[in-house]
Amino acid sequence: MKAILIARVSTEEQKEAGNSLPAQIVRLEKYCQNKGFEILKVCSFDESAYTNNREEFDQIIDFVISQKEKIAVCCDKVDRISRNIFDTRVSTLYEKALNDEIELHFVSDGQIINSRISAVEKFQFSISLGLAKYYSDAISDNVKRAQEQKLRKGEWLAKAPYGYKNVKKRKWAY
Numbered sequence: 001m002k003a004i005l006i007a008r009v010s011t012e013e014q015k016e017a018g019n020s021l022p023a024q025i026v027r028l029e030k031y032c033q034n035k036g037f038e039i040l041k042v043c044s045f046d047e048s049a050y051t052n053n054r055e056e057f058d059q060i061i062d063f064v065i066s067q068k069e070k071i072a073v074c075c076d077k078v079d080r081i082s083r084n085i086f087d088t089r090v091s092t093l094y095e096k097a098l099n100d101e102i103e104l105h106f107v108s109d110g111q112i113i114n115s116r117i118s119a120v121e122k123f124q125f126s127i128s129l130g131l132a133k134y135y136s137d138a139i140s141d142n143v144k145r146a147q148e149q150k151l152r153k154g155e156w157l158a159k160a161p162y163g164y165k166n167v168k169k170r171k172w173a174y
Contacts, residue, residue, distance in 0.1 A: 001103070003037035003072040005029070006060060007044045008080045024076045031107045037072055054089070057081075061089050064102060074105040078125070079132035090129065 007024035021044050032039055041063065045056040064073060073093065075081055082090045096102045100115035106128070113125055147157050160166045 002040040005042045006075045009046045072103045077108045078128040083132045083136045085129045
């Protein structure tokens with residue numbers, strides 16, 4: 001079977017750090033080698049999996065859909081394709097897997113989604129998607145809580161805009 005590899009980070013900064021994407025690709029390549037999969041394409045990009053505007057991922061979906069033969073779509077974890085349980089892209093891939101048109105392989109999660117999966121495996125996949133969404137939502141809650149506390153303490157949430165001077169609060173001795 002031929003395989004497409006998908007490695008994703010959320011931000012440009014993570015991409016520039018240069019650790020996560022190569023690590024994901026190496027893991028996926030080893031997985032494909034062990035499975036005897038021929039690597040058709042490697043997709044490596046930075047894009048949030050939480051938003052609806054996902055141009056690079058949409059191109060990957062179009063490529064997957066255009067394939068005439070069954071392929072394996074390989075990711076490190078479920079959260080590499082989406083952190084939004086309502087993302088229609090995920091349901092498109094899921095339906096193609098259940099219809100035996102593709103297989104979804106999540107290497108670190110140890111999950112393979114195909115037409116032969118059981119009810120328990122379907123449930124586990126939905127739990128993985130839910131946990132990915134929960135993780136993003138929990139981070140958002142934590143950031144908001146920290147910002148609220150800074151405001152209560154009279155602290156600025158960020159540095160002054162360009163052209164303004166950042167002045168630290170002075171403690172006056174009386």
